[in-house]
Amino acid sequence: MIAVIADITVKxxxxxxxxxxxxxxxxxxxxxxxxxxxxxxxxxxxDANSYKFMELYQDGAAIKAHGTSEHFQAAGKAMAPFLAGAPQIEYFDAL
Amino acid sequence: MIAVIADITVKxxxxxxxxxxxxxxxxxxxxxxxxxxxxxxxxxxxDANSYKFMELYQDGAAIKAHGTSEHFQAAGKAMAPFLAGAPQIEYFDAL
Incomplete structure (x- = not known):
């Protein structure tokens, strides 16, 4: 599995x-x-403006499916006005 | 639920x-x-020496049960020689 941690700060x-x-x-x-x-x-x-996503994916194909999905791209647009900066994303091997 | 992210660096x-x-x-x-x-x-x-724990607990009682468990305390002793420093632990609300 692959783990992702995304750090997000909102306005x-x-x-x-x-x-x-x-x-x-x-x-x-x-x-x-x-x-x-x-x-x-x-x-x-x-810090109430500081969020993280904890994410786990079966494999690279699952990450790609997520990133290219309509719902993810629509949410990206919808959340943009609320973000104080670009998300910081780090990838990990899940052991 | 309560989320915990613990950052650990090993020697x-x-x-x-x-x-x-x-x-x-x-x-x-x-x-x-x-x-x-x-x-x-x-x-x-x-960075192969850099690990994180992604943890989710039903409530505070579950965190306490984990921290006071025999197996957690034994593992704490067993891992100590391998750590390059104290774990950095942060608590979150899981939404």
């Missing part, structure tokens, strides 16, 4: 709107991406 | 031994901690 006051976009996206990921094992949004307990 | 050449300790621990977590939803060790693709 002040945009948390709720951002979370609403992601809730919809996560539901689509859950139902339409059989190769995505985990797609979990988490919010820092010390 | 050069200690990766395999560290991973062996964690494989045993993860099995005990899986079978003996009903409140632990995810306990996943991941290794950076760019």
């Amino acid at each position: 002040d006051g945009s948390g709720e709107q951002f979370e609403a976009v992601i809730a919809e996206l996560a539901e689509k990921v859950r139902t339409e991406e059989p190769g995505t094992v985990l797609y979990q949004l988490i919010r820092s307990k010390t | 050069d050449g200690s990766g395999e031994q560290f991973e062996a300790v964690i494989a045993e621990l993860a099995e005990k977590v899986r079978t003996e901690e009903p409140g632990t939803v995810l306990y996943q060790l991941i290794r950076s693709k760019t």
Whole structure:
């Protein structure tokens, strides 16, 4: 499996709107991406604007399916106004 | 749910031994901690000494059960010689 951790910072006051976009996206990921094992949004307990995604994929093909999906690209556009900067994405081997 | 991300750096050449300790621990977590939803060790693709744990717990009681368990404390001792420094642990709300 491949793990991904994406760090995202939102603009002040945009948390709720951002979370609403992601809730919809996560539901689509859950139902339409059989190769995505985990797609979990988490919010820092010390900085309310600081989020991470914890993601697990069966393989590279699953990551590609996720990244090229209509729902992911639509969510990318929908969340853009709420982001304070580009997401920082790191890839890992899941052991 | 509560999410935890723990960052761990191991000493050069200690990766395999560290991973062996964690494989045993993860099995005990899986079978003996009903409140632990995810306990996943991941290794950076760019720095072989850099690991993270992606962890999800049902609630605070589950985190406490994990931290006070015999198997976690035994693993803590077993992994100590392989660590290049203290783990960095951050807590999150899982949304």
